Amino acid sequence: MNVTSVDWLPSVFIGLMGLSFLIYAILDGYDLGVGVLLPLDKPQQRDTMIYSIGPFWDANETWLVMAIGLLLIAFPKAHSIIFQALYLPTALMLAGLILRGVSFDFRTKAPSTDKHKWDYAFKFGSLLATLTQGYMLGRYITSFEDSWLSIGFSALSAICVTAGYCFIGAAWLVMKTEGELQRRAANWAKITNVLMAVGIIAVCLTNLLIDQQIMDKWLGGMQVLILIPITLLLAFTFITVHLYLDKVPMENDLGCWFPFLAAIILFIMCFCGLAYSFYPYIVPFKMTIFEAASARESLWFIFVGAAVVLPMIIGYTIFSYKVFWGKTSKLNY
Amino acid sequence: MLDAAVIANDTSFMLSRIQFAANISFHILFPTINIALCWILLFFKVRYNQTQDESWLRVYRFWVRIFALTFAIGVVSGITMSFQFGTNWPGYMETVGNIAGPLLGYEVMTAFFLEASFLSIMLFGMDRVSNRVHTIATVLVSFGTTLSAFWILSLDSWMQTPAGFEMIDGVAHVTSWMEVIFNPSMPYRLMHMLLASGLTSAFLICGISAYRLIKGDNKKSVKQALNFSVTLAAILIPLQIFVGDLHGLNTFKHQPAKVAAMEGVWETATEVPLLLFALPDQEKRENSFEIKVPNMASIILTHDPKGEIKGLNEFIDKHPPVAPVFFSFRIMIGMGVLMLLFSWLATYQFVLKKQYPPWLLKAGIAMTFSGWLATLAGWYVTEIGRQPYLVTGILRTKDAVTTTPPADIALSLTLYLVIYGFLLIAYIRTLFVMANRAVILEESNASLTGKVLVSDASKPVTTNEGVTS
Numbered sequence: 021m022n023v024t025s026v027d028w029l030p031s032v033f034i035g036l037m038g039l040s041f042l043i044y045a046i047l048d049g050y051d052l053g054v055g056v057l058l059p060l061d062k063p064q065q066r067d068t069m070i071y072s073i074g075p076f077w078d079a080n081e082t083w084l085v086m087a088i089g090l091l092l093i094a095f096p097k098a099h100s101i102i103f104q105a106l107y108l109p110t111a112l113m114l115a116g117l118i119l120r121g122v123s124f125d126f127r128t129k130a131p132s133t134d135k136h137k138w139d140y141a142f143k144f145g146s147l148l149a150t151l152t153q154g155y156m157l158g159r160y161i162t163s164f165e166d167s168w169l170s171i172g173f174s175a176l177s178a179i180c181v182t183a184g185y186c187f188i189g190a191a192w193l194v195m196k197t198e199g200e201l202q203r204r205a206a207n208w209a210k211i212t213n214v215l216m217a218v219g220i221i222a223v224c225l226t227n228l229l230i231d232q233q234i235m236d237k238w239l240g241g242m243q244v245l246i247l248i249p250i251t252l253l254l255a256f257t258f259i260t261v262h263l264y265l266d267k268v269p270m271e272n273d274l275g276c277w278f279p280f281l282a283a284i285i286l287f288i289m290c291f292c293g294l295a296y297s298f299y300p301y302i303v304p305f306k307m308t309i310f311e312a313a314s315a316r317e318s319l320w321f322i323f324v325g326a327a328v329v330l331p332m333i334i335g336y337t338i339f340s341y342k343v344f345w346g347k348t349s350k351l352n353y
Numbered sequence: 354m355l356d357a358a359v360i361a362n363d364t365s366f367m368l369s370r371i372q373f374a375a376n377i378s379f380h381i382l383f384p385t386i387n388i389a390l391c392w393i394l395l396f397f398k399v400r401y402n403q404t405q406d407e408s409w410l411r412v413y414r415f416w417v418r419i420f421a422l423t424f425a426i427g428v429v430s431g432i433t434m435s436f437q438f439g440t441n442w443p444g445y446m447e448t449v450g451n452i453a454g455p456l457l458g459y460e461v462m463t464a465f466f467l468e469a470s471f472l473s474i475m476l477f478g479m480d481r482v483s484n485r486v487h488t489i490a491t492v493l494v495s496f497g498t499t500l501s502a503f504w505i506l507s508l509d510s511w512m513q514t515p516a517g518f519e520m521i522d523g524v525a526h527v528t529s530w531m532e533v534i535f536n537p538s539m540p541y542r543l544m545h546m547l548l549a550s551g552l553t554s555a556f557l558i559c560g561i562s563a564y565r566l567i568k569g570d571n572k573k574s575v576k577q578a579l580n581f582s583v584t585l586a587a588i589l590i591p592l593q594i595f596v597g598d599l600h601g602l603n604t605f606k607h608q609p610a611k612v613a614a615m616e617g618v619w620e621t622a623t624e625v626p627l628l629l630f631a632l633p634d635q636e637k638r639e640n641s642f643e644i645k646v647p648n649m650a651s652i653i654l655t656h657d658p659k660g661e662i663k664g665l666n667e668f669i670d671k672h673p674p675v676a677p678v679f680f681s682f683r684i685m686i687g688m689g690v691l692m693l694l695f696s697w698l699a700t701y702q703f704v705l706k707k708q709y710p711p712w713l714l715k716a717g718i719a720m721t722f723s724g725w726l727a728t729l730a731g732w733y734v735t736e737i738g739r740q741p742y743l744v745t746g747i748l749r750t751k752d753a754v755t756t757t758p759p760a761d762i763a764l765s766l767t768l769y770l771v772i773y774g775f776l777l778i779a780y781i782r783t784l785f786v787m788a789n790r791a792v793i794l795e796e797s798n799a800s801l802t803g804k805v806l807v808s809d810a811s812k813p814v815t816t817n818e819g820v821t822s
Binding site (some may be wrong): 074075076078079081082084085086088089090091092093094096097099100102103104107108110111112114115117118119121122124125126129130131314315317318321322325326329330333336337339340343344351352353 | 414417418421422424425426428429430431432433435436438439440443446447450451452454455457458459461462463465466467469470471472473474476477478479480481482524526527530755756757761762764765768769772776779782783786787
């Protein structure tokens with residue numbers, strides 16, 4: 021096969037897929053985080069928190085279907101290898117996503133005596149989903165190795181990814197709520213901010229130690245210099261967010277969007293770091309995107325559709341956020 | 354050792370099949386309601402816009418909440434599907450991924466995002482956007498659900514009657530997208546499914562409305578919904594019988610082994626009788642306890658009393674297990690006949706007698722989920738009827754299965770079964786809880802007369818306590 025002529029399509033698709041995973045992590049990240057943070061003591065705060073994500077969670081979760089769909093469509097061989105290796109955590113994650121997705125609707129429609137049970141199901145389902153996603157990320161980074169070290173790292177990753185989702189969820193609440201709940205959210209954000217920082221450092225170190233290729237990519241030449249601005253930007257973001265959260269709420273709620281923006285920046289940087297480490301592998305060190313790619317005529321057929329449809333999707337996603345802009349109020353049918 | 358590996362593989366195969374069947378059977382229940390319910394909601398909304406009759410808005414509001422619940426379960430059970438291919442059926446994408454991938458991709462890109470994004474405006478946006486934008490959002494969600502059905506039925510039909518491709522080194526490559534998308538069975542299956550959705554929604558609305566009426570809910574909106582649903586069912590069921598017949602003829606042409614199983618025909622013959630009942634025995638390759646109508650199968654399938662029908666014995670090792678296909682087909686047809694009887698009788702009652710006798714209302718309640726039963730039975734006919742192939746003539750189901758250890762699959766299967774059983778009970782129970790709650794809601798409830806359709810986001814949100822809490 022003529023390799024040069026097929027070169028760019030797999031790269032475009034890994035880009036699209038990566039973008040979908042990133043958008044998923046940010047968007048479903050905040051609503052999963054809000055689910056995990058659901059307090060057991062204040063039912064009214066639970067209501068407000070769930071109203072704040074009500075109009076969005078469904079579309080947010082669609083990005084997961086999109087990302088997994090692109091993996092399935094563009095790199096079917098990799099999809100098979102990855103999900104057979106992650107069989108049980110995948111099943112658990114799906115169970116979690118199912119539980120939380122339905123709880124959101126059942127809680128207001130089931131008998132009111134059951135409402136708190138559905139709230140707990142929502143919280144537990146969200147937690148199950150974030151832990152398993154973190155665990156799977158850890159397994160992926162350590163190339164699905166069956167060693168205790170790999171499993172231990174994956175467990176750490178489960179906690180840190182959950183912390184990351186909670187951080188962006190708390191930041192979302194700082195932006196979308198007011199009063200006592202907002203102050204509470206600021207507190208949650210401070211704690212999870214620190215946990216997330218620990219997690220990022222742990223992943224970076226492991227990532228470097230795990231494979232000579234990754235070590236060379238980051239430290240093997242002039243590119244080592246790029247680590248300086250990256251580290252500074254990360255540190256700057258973590259510290260300013262922390263200082264800001266101490267002062268929430270500011271007068272006129274000044275900059276209530278700042279922690280959420282900071283969370284997005286952190287998510288993007290983490291994502292880019294991982295992407296740079298593993299490209300062009302889609303199954304770490306076993307299969308590249310070029311080896312896993314579907315036939316060109318099929319990729320081309322989807323590419324044309326994606327080029328037309330993706331801008332529309334982004335357009336009406338923005339429209340939907342504008343309709344539900346501002347501080348959260350009760351959702352009425 | 355080899356034997357152990359073979360047994361493990363066979364067990365994985367069995368468990369994976371059960372798991373896929375469980376997942377897709379559970380999932381299909383909810384889109385089957387919603388594909389049509391969404392258009393029906395649009396109808397309620399437009400009727401309200403036209404007449405300004407509050408009771409149409411009341412019907413809309415009651416059913417939009419059920420729509421929301423149904424949609425949520427449909428979405429989350431659908432996510433499971435996108436993982437199943439990789440976790441349990443890796444051979445599927447490896448062989449026909451070049452075709453299945455893009456069709457699934459178009460479903461996600463054109464339908465899922467459209468539905469999910471405008472759903473929130475449809476559900477919660479009534480007092481945030483103008484009435485016009487809200488109606489448009491409802492149209493877009495309806496369009497999205499139907500588009501989703503279009504893509505997935507296109508793929509399913511392609512697996513039944515593949516076209517527009519060539520095999521290169523054991524992998525399917527597309528030669529014509531038009532032929533792939535509009536493959537021979539696709540138009541029939543799509544129409545059959547859309548009508549099935551219409552009937553499922555109609556009987557659901559009919560059943561819940563009849564329940565409310567029996568419970569003493571005499572609001573105008575309940576009768577409006579009931580009259581609407583029985584009329585809809587009475588119109589759709591003859592259409593469905595007609596399209597179903599065309600679909601059967603299409604199957605007879607392209608998948609004769611499936612039809613032979615549906616009809617329980619073992620030996621190729623002319624003047625074939627229609628079996629109303631029989632016990633097919635695959636070991637002995639014959640039926641016992643036959644109750645038959647002479648020549649009728651030949652007439653239905655060939656429109657000639659002497660027409661020839663190919664028997665299962667022509668397709669040894671290439672035909673599906675007979676009993677499940679045979680019985681599922683009869684359940685589907687039986688439900689169809691009941692639907693026809695009920696909907697015409699009910700329409701007759703309400704057009705000429707202007708009221709429903711209580712026994713008829715009770716029959717309506719009994720038939721609340723008849724659409725589910727008929728749809729599931731119909732899907733079992735078509736999907737089990739495709740066996741032993743995953744893609745007719747190209748890929749056998751057992752060649753696509755995972756190497757994941759059986760214990761893992763047993764675990765995930767148990768997990769899914771527990772969750773699905775639990776959710777199914779919760780869903781049905783909640784429908785009736787919502788109906789009971791609506792019964793005690795006062796007709797003059799101020800919440801429904803609030804000017805909720807005024808397009809002014811800055812005004813205080815109209816409360817709707819009676820309905821939401």
